[in-house]
Amino acid sequence: LARLLKSSHPEDLRAANKLIKEMVQEDQKRMEKISKRVNAIEEVNNNVRLLTEMVTSYSKGETTESNEDLMKELYQRCERMRPMLFRLASDTEDNDEALAEILQANDNLTQVINLYKQLVRGEEINGETVAGPLRGSTSALLDLSGLDLPATGPSYPALPTLSGGSAVPVPDQAGSVSLLDDELMSLGLNDPAPHPAQAGDSSGWNSFQSSDSTELSITPITATPPVKAEAGASSPKPSPFTSGLDDLDLLGKTLLQQSLPPESQQVRWEKQQPPPRLTLRDLQNRSSSAGSTAVPPRPPATALPQEISLANITVPLESIKPSSILPVTVYDQHGFRVLFHFAKDALPERPDVLVVVISMLSTAPQPIRNIVFQSAVPKVMKVKLQPPSGTELPAFNPIVHPSAITQVLLLANPQKEKVRLRYKLTFTMGEQTYNEMGDVDQFPPPESWGNL
Template structure:
C-alpha cells in the first residue's frame, strides 16, 4: 500500500536515527510492557492509569507512547496487540489535544495501516486485531474530524478494499477508565456528571463500567459540539474581516478615481463582495447567540460585525444598495428605536435562541452617528415587564466620532439577552444617555413592534 504524503516535519521524524529506539527502557516503556503482558489474566487498570499520567507529565510523552504502542500493536501475539489497543484508547480518552494531534500524523497511522495491509503484516495479523484497528480508526474519524489525516488514511483503506464497510461502533464496550483531567475538561464541567463518572469507574461491576463508557462518550459528544461552535465562530469572524478588508480596498480604489465610472467587471466584483457581506450578517448574529456565555469571544464577534457593518454602509453611501444583495429568507429587518440629533439606534434580531436557554432571545443594538460632532459617554439602558428578564452585555464602545462622508461610519454594538418564558407580548423600555457639543442628553422610549414570534426565534 502506498504511503500517504506526510509533511516535512513528519518525514524528518520518520528518518530519525534508530538509536533513539535502542535507548535503555524508560518508565513509560516498563509500564507498557506490564500493561500489555499477554500472561496477565485480566487488564491491569492501575498500570494503564499510570501510563496516561506518565504521558501527560512528559512533554514528549505522546510521541514516545505512540512509538512504543505502534510496536506493541504490531506484535505477533494477539493478546499483546489487543491490550496495546486498549491502552491506546485509554490515552485517547485521557491525554488531550497533543496526543490526538500526534496520533493523527501519518507516521503513526502508517503503523496501523501496516497491520491491515496484506503487503505488510496483514497476512498473519489476526482478524480480531485487524477488526479492532478498523473500529478504532473509524471511531476517530467520528470523534476527531479536525484530524483530517485520520480521515484520509481511513478513506484510502476503503478505496483499496482493505476496509469493506464502516464498522458498527459498540456502545457497551468497556473502555479503560480516564485519569484525572485538567479543571477545564468537560469531565469536570458538570459537577454531578463528574461525581457519577468517578463512582462508576471505581465500581467492579461490569455494568457500571459500561455505563461509565456511555457517559464518557456522551461527554465527548458535548465537547465535540462545543468545538464545532468554536470553529463556526472563528470561521465567521475570519470571513467577516476578510470580506470587510476586500470591500475597503475596492472602495478605496473607487475613491481614487475621483468620480469616474467604475468599469463593469470591477463593479460586478464589488457587488458580489457586498452581497457576500450582507449574507454574513445573519451568520454573525447566529454565532453571537451561541457565544453569549463567553464575553471575550462575544466581543470578538461584535468587533468583526462592527467592521463589516461600517464598510457595508460605506458601500451603500457611495454606490447605493445592491439590487442583488437582498435575501428575504437569515434577514429580519431591524427596528429603528431612536433617530435624532444625528444619532441612530437600531435593534437587530437573531433568528436562533440561546442554545442553552430556548426561552431567551438575542438582540443586537447598533448605534451609528451622522452628526458633524462627536457623540460621547454613550450608555444604553433597558427594562422589561416583570414576567420577562433582560441582560445587557458590555458594549463595544462608548464614543462615536464626527461623521466623515469619505470613511465608513463608526458603529457601537451591544448584545441584549431577553428571556420571555411565558411568551407574553414583548415590550422594552429604554434610556439612551450621551453627550454632544458639551450638552448631556437623556432620551427615553418604548419598543413594542417586535418581529412576529414565528419569524424571530420561533418562540
C-alpha cells in the first residue's frame, strides 16, 4: 500500500484507493462479528442465570402457573440459542479466548437445559434424574478437544442436593460426550451425508511440476495404541466418542470443501504443496485397526511406471550444438527479451529429453536486476533449470556489444505428449519490480527430438 501511494501512476493510486476501501470493509466486518459475539454471549448468560434461579427454587405443586410458563419460555429460548452458538464458534478464527467464552457459554446452556428437563419435567438424562453441578471447569466440548481452559463465565447459584445431605453426583465423561452428540444432532449432523461424485481430471494441467521442486517424503504418524476392551464385553458397540469424531470430520471436510476454489481453477506447484494432514477420524481408524485381528491383504494393484527424474542430469553449455530451427520468442516487453534456442542433438542416455538454451537480452536504457526465470509443465512431464550465467543485465549501450544471460533448460517427455510450458519471469528495472507469466507451446514435435 505504501508503494502504491508513493507512485505517480493513476492506476497505482486507484489500486491503493481500492485496497484502502477493502481494508476498511474488512475491519467493519470484524467489529460487527465481535459485537455480535459479545451480545450473543451476554444474552445466553442472562437467560442461563435467570432459568437457573427459577429451576433451583422450583417445587412441584407449589410454583405458580405464571412462573412455570416463564420457565418454559426461557427453556425454549435456550434451545434456540444452541445452534447460534455453534455458528459463532465456526465463524471465530484465530481467537482462542473468544472461542473459550463461546464453549463455556454453550456448556452452561446445555447443563441448565438438562437441569430443567430433570427437575421440572422429570426426564432422565444419561441415566440420571438429577443434574450435576453447573459450575466447574469440566466441559463437554473441552473434554473432547483436550483443552484445559478455566471457566470464565459468571457465577451461578448453587444447585440442590439430594435428600439426606449427600452431594449431587457429577456426570461422567460418557455423559459429557453424549452432550456433544446432542449438540451435533441439533444441527442435523447425524443425517446421512450424500456421497459427492468424484470428478475426474480431463487434463493434466490441474497439477504442475515446478522446475526447482524437491520430492518430499511424508513421515507416517504413529497412533497411540488402543485401549483394550473389558473381558466381559459380549459384542463391540459404537462409542459416543467415535460418533463425535465422525460428525466432526464431516463438518470439517464440508467447511474445507466450501472454502476451496473449483478443481478446474487450481494450479498447484509442487514446492508449495504441504504434506496431507490426517483427520481425527483417520487417527481413530489407525488406532482401532492396530489392535484388530489381521485380515488377508488385498492383491496389489498394478504398479505404475516409475517417474523419470532429471535430478542427476547436467548438460554443460559448451557441449550444446544449436539446431537449424529458429528461436522462439518467449517474452519481449520493456526492452527485455527472452528466447528459447533448441539443441540439435538429444542426450545419448535420454532420448526423451529436449535440451533448450534460454537467452535473455536487454535493450532497455536502465539496468535490469534480480532476474529469475521459473517454469512448470504438466505432471506427465518433467522440467529442470540449471543455474543461470547471471542475474543482472547492464543498461543498453549501442556502441558496446550487448551482454546476455544464458540458462539451460531440460525437458523430459517420455510419453511424447504435446508440450505446453508455463513460465514465471520476475525482474527489477530501475525501481519497478515486474512479475510476468505466460505459456509457450511452440516446441518441436516430440518425435523429432534428437534430430533437429
